[in-house]
Amino acid sequence: MSIVEKALSKLHAAKPRGSETAPRDIGAPAHAAPAAPAAEPAPIRSRARIAPRERIQVDSESLRRQRVLPPVESLDHIADEFRRIKWPLLGAAFGKGTAPVPRGNLILVTSSVADEGKSFTSINLALSIAVERDCRVLLIDTDNIKARVTNVFGLQNRPGLIDCLKDGTSKLGDMVVETDIEGLAVLPAGRQDSAAPELFASRRMEYLLTELAEQDPSEILLLDCSPLLAKNEPQVLSRIVGQVLMVVRADYTPRPLVLDALALLERNKPIHLVLNQTNADLLAKYYGYHQYESYEGRNG
Secondary structure, eight states: OHHHHHHHHHHTTSSOOOOOOOOTTOOOOOOOOSSSGGOOOOOOOOOTTTSOEEEEEHHHOOOOOOOTOOOOGHHHHHHHHHHHHHHHHHHHHHHHHSSSTTTTEEEEEEEESSHHHHHHHHHHHEEEHTOOOOOOEEEEOOOOTTOHHHTTTTTTTTTOHHHHOOOOOOOGGGGGEEESTEEEEOOOEEEEOOOOOHHTSSSHHHHHHHHHHHHOEEEEEEEEEOOTTTSSHHHHHHHHEEEEEEETTTTTTTTHHHHHHHHTSOOSSOOOEEEEEEHHHHHHHTTTOOOOOOOGGGOO
16 A cells, blocks of 8 residues: 555545555556446545546655655644645535535645745645545646746646647646546646736636636645745736635744735635644644634624
């Protein structure tokens, strides 16, 4: 059993899925019928809008070398932390325990400045959402400069979001790459382009993301984006999405920078904050996670 599989098995130990089929080889269509359809229940989740041309295998050792996966001894603790992060997001997206948020399944992950753990949070949050029984997650790399998610999954040479924005005939779904982790797919950033801010601010960008969100309301679209104070793209994208998740590195990011970044966001939608890399005492008290509500327009 790979490290990723061990991590995921711990994440959904309380919700066993029953018997699972072996991962398909790269190139096998994701919609291929199982060998004995009569003996298998209908899949809970499907990506009906596309027919993926291939399925990549996630190299858990590579992810660990890139410090994306947590140490083995921290798996239980990290899994629980990401449950605390994902459930308020899913509640707002699907109206569980609260009124659903418009476009709530479109979630932007950003930070104030670089090196706060934004992509680590995006990837591990996507892995945690993927084990949910009633939804799946598409991890979208919108950081056209660093393209951390794209590089982590080895998708550097593939067309992606920017290519689709420049080509008016392409569909985002055609560029989505399925993984051998059930419930998780990735959309690469695509080639670097100096016109990325204008492309992200275009009507086509809003149309493509809205189309994806509406075609499969049970799917979470998780956008890993550049820092708010470093690039223009996250501010533009924050107007399209329904929720914003902002990562703040403890004892690293000055409070004025956090407030400056928050001031760039609209106050009419949920803004959640994750306090990353807290010390042990703070973590024991606050669980490393805060939901920031005063910027939702309710408290001024």
